[in-house]
Amino acid sequence: MFDTLYFIFQILAGLVVFVSVWGLLPLDHWWIRGVDFPRIQILVIGLVSLVGLLVLAPQWESWDVVLLLALIGAVGLQLRMVLPYTRLWKKEVRQALPIPDAVQIKLMVSNVLTPNDNTQALVDLVQQKNPDILITLESDQKWQDALSVIEPDYPYNVKVPLDNLYGMHLYSKLELIDPEVKYLLIDDIPSIHTQLRLPNDEVIWLYCLHPMPPSPTEADKSTTRDAELLMVGRHINENNQTAILAGDLNDVAWSKTTLMFQRISGLLDPRIGRFFINTFHVNFPFLRWALDHIFHSPCFTLVNIERLPSIGSDHFPVMTTLQYEACATAEQEENATEASVKDKIDTEAKIEEGKEEGERLSQEHAEAAAEQQQEELNEVAGGKHTVVR
Missing domain, CATH: 3.60.10.10 (Endonuclease/exonuclease/phosphatase)
Structure with a gap:
């Protein structure tokens, strides 16, 4: 039973490491950028699998050490992402003062x-x-x-x-x-x-x-x-x-x-x-x-x-x-x-990419709208006319 649990934690740890590295790829595709969203969930799974590995490891083989170190790095990365949005971080915006008639x-x-x-x-x-x-x-x-x-x-x-x-x-x-x-x-x-x-x-x-x-x-x-x-x-x-x-x-x-x-x-x-x-x-x-x-x-x-x-x-x-x-x-x-x-250079480049991509999507949306309109017209026409054979 413990061996099975340990294997499950190894799988989870490997998944957390993979997803963490995957999200670092400098590409815009949805199947990469989608990793940005569940950082909290990835962190929770990473912490659970880290505890599981430490508690259930039967013996420390070289592979176990490599996986453990990789998992610690992945958990650290996820923590760096989400920790600023907790009380452990310095407030970026201070609490409002009790000023009479404040706007x-x-x-x-x-x-x-x-x-x-x-x-x-x-x-x-x-x-x-x-x-x-x-x-x-x-x-x-x-x-x-x-x-x-x-x-x-x-x-x-x-x-x-x-x-x-x-x-x-x-x-x-x-x-x-x-x-x-x-x-x-x-x-x-x-x-x-x-x-x-x-x-x-x-x-x-x-x-x-x-x-x-x-x-x-x-x-x-x-x-x-x-x-x-x-x-x-x-x-x-x-x-x-x-x-x-x-x-x-x-x-x-x-x-x-x-x-x-x-x-x-x-x-x-x-x-x-x-x-x-x-x-x-x-x-x-x-x-x-x-x-x-x-x-x-x-x-x-x-x-x-x-x-x-x-x-x-x-x-x-x-x-x-x-x-x-x-x-x-x-x-x-x-x-x-x-x-x-670099931020300014990257911003200009991203905006230019966005303009090109926006033109492509605008054309796709226009074509899809035209097809839908034509289908609706055909349905209306089909309902009004009876075909005589």
């Missing part, structure tokens, strides 16, 4: 899942939590109609109802200035770019993103996702903008791309030094990771960040409350890692 922004992000019909759950949650800003992803015309009841409280809005899983809506109590819907890389994947007037008359930028994930059913590479995020980060930095970026980025905070985005943009992650906010998948507790994010300029401190109850989607909503503290800017700028020359 605060409550921002809720919710990927609603287009087929989800439980629209009332989100309406009830919005009315209960009363955010200043609501960003919905995957929202189509059905969701737009359902959310019309909150519009009296949210007079400023941008609506992009789509049925391709990339619809997007922005509802705000704060004034939106010159909002734009942009299709940065793919013709049917929108993002919202707008200025936002705070109660103290400060004007900041808000970016709402939902790029395509690397997946066998969507984008076969992470190229456009990575390029879209880096493109917006570069724009924020070059224009010295005070900004908030939020949305379902279909990426995790510890990925190479997201970390490079932070260096390029200068924006901060309020989860660093605190805890995970794992928003996906609602139905599989062990297989959860953070896909819904918010990053912000150093002039904001954190009041609170929380995962909200399920609304029937595969994502939990998440709400973040930020406080505007201009006096915190200099202190928190020191927490932002400056982009290296």
